[in-house]
Amino acid sequence: MVLLSGPNIKGNEWKYVKDCLDTGWVSSVGSYVTDFEKQISKYVGSKYAIATSSGTTALHLSLLLSEVKNNDLVLVTNVTFIATLNAIKYVGASPILIDIDENSWQIDLDLLANFLDSKTEIRDDVCVLKSTGQRIKAIVPVHVLGNMCDMNKLVSICKKYNISIVEDAAESLGSSFDGKHSGTFGELGCFSFNGNKIITSGGGGMIVTDNEELAIRAKHLSTQAKADNFEYFHDTIGYNYRLTNVAAAIGLAQLEQLDNFIQKKHFVKDFYIDSLNGFGDIKFQTVEKNVNSNWWLFTIKTKNQKNLLKSLNENKLQSRPFWIPMNKLPMFKNELYISVEDISDKVYNNSLSIPCSTNISEKELSMVVDCIKKQF
Numbered sequence: 231m232v233l234l235s236g237p238n239i240k241g242n243e244w245k246y247v248k249d250c251l252d253t254g255w256v257s258s259v260g261s262y263v264t265d266f267e268k269q270i271s272k273y274v275g276s277k278y279a280i281a282t283s284s285g286t287t288a289l290h291l292s293l294l295l296s297e298v299k300n301n302d303l304v305l306v307t308n309v310t311f312i313a314t315l316n317a318i319k320y321v322g323a324s325p326i327l328i329d330i331d332e333n334s335w336q337i338d339l340d341l342l343a344n345f346l347d348s349k350t351e352i353r354d355d356v357c358v359l360k361s362t363g364q365r366i367k368a369i370v371p372v373h374v375l376g377n378m379c380d381m382n383k384l385v386s387i388c389k390k391y392n393i394s395i396v397e398d399a400a401e402s403l404g405s406s407f408d409g410k411h412s413g414t415f416g417e418l419g420c421f422s423f424n425g426n427k428i429i430t431s432g433g434g435g436m437i438v439t440d441n442e443e444l445a446i447r448a449k450h451l452s453t454q455a456k457a458d459n460f461e462y463f464h465d466t467i468g469y470n471y472r473l474t475n476v477a478a479a480i481g482l483a484q485l486e487q488l489d490n491f492i493q494k495k496h497f498v499k500d501f502y503i504d505s506l507n508g509f510g511d512i513k514f515q516t517v518e519k520n521v522n523s524n525w526w527l528f529t530i531k532t533k534n535q536k537n538l539l540k541s542l543n544e545n546k547l548q549s550r551p552f553w554i555p556m557n558k559l560p561m562f563k564n565e566l567y568i569s570v571e572d573i574s575d576k577v578y579n580n581s582l583s584i585p586c587s588t589n590i591s592e593k594e595l596s597m598v599v600d601c602i603k604k605q606f
């Protein structure tokens with residue numbers, strides 16, 4: 231089986247994990263956790279990084295820290311992995327779903343700006359939805375497939391409406407806009423190290439921020455809000471969301487290979503584009519000129535999606551459709567969905583992600599290309 235986007239374990243993972251096991255530092259205290267945090271913050275250029283048990287828990291804590299409260303609204307792209315929306319619900323808020331751009335598949339910023347201009351107003355420094363009076367405290371831009379939208383434009387829209395930015399950078403470690411890393415444009419940014427991401431720790435996540443107070447509170451909340459070194463005194467409701475040392479050991483070893491992994495993702499992207507450009511009706515995700523994408527998950531658009539998915543998977547070339555748009559899921563079908571042409575649905579019905587692991591061979595890439603070409 232050629233995996234869609236599998237882990238690539240060939241660096242210091244064994245050595246670092248062995249060190250954890252040999253020394254007994256296996257749980258949520260240990261030097262690999264703090265080293266991993268240091269190296270991530272150094273890599274992305276943030277002042278602080280706080281390791282969490284997953285990308286989902288990183289998002290949950292970040293929304294708590296952004297003071298998103300019960301009955302608030304949070305702006306978010308309609309095309310994302312379910313975790314983004316779940317985290318919004320965990321804090322009692324509801325999403326306002328924004329349709330995506332037809333070419334980059336990121337949040338449609340014109341649609342967002344139009345919506346804010348026409349349907350919201352500022353009351354006591356807070357953006358509120360005129361029709362219900364609900365607060366719009368935050369936006370969670372998702373860097374879909376490692377790509378990014380025009381972050382200058384996004385940041386200036388959010389400034390105008392006093393909306394905090396919590397970046398869902400789960401897929402975009404290593405991507406940047408104008409040389410600035412994904413995850414560092416908002417108050418808080420969240421990464422994931424799940425098994426299919428560009429680097430993995432088995433499972434894990436990271437919050438990055440430049441705000442010292444938020445960093446301290448993120449760590450506090452992730453460790454059961456224990457407020458005394460000796461006594462079990464906890465000063466608020468906390469969570470058991472800290473990354474373990476064993477997971478961090480794997481993550482740190484993976485991070486050492488990130489630049490090579492990104493190079494390989496670019497090689498895979500170039501290979502597919504060179505081989506499939508102009509073939510049938512195949513189209514690729516577009517990337518704005520200021521964006522340097524990590525090309526995490528290679529995805530093509532074609533009317534032939536269903537046949538391609540069937541034949542690739544029959545040939546053990548693991549391929550998947552895009553996520554079902556959030557407004558189509560039972561939990562979110564009644565949420566506000568801001569759209570003119572329902573681009574989400576068009577992209578969903580016409581696209582598929584094809585094998586692009588960082589250890590895929592050229593022979594395997596050719597097998598994928600041949601299998602696709604046979605279907606036209």
Ligand SMILES: *Cc1c(COP(=O)(O)O)cnc(C)c1O
Nearest residue numbers: 284285286311313400422423424
């Ligand atoms: C993977 C992912 C997450 C969740 O990360 P986990 O570590 O699996 O909890 C959140 N958002 C997006 C966009 C993702 O791709």
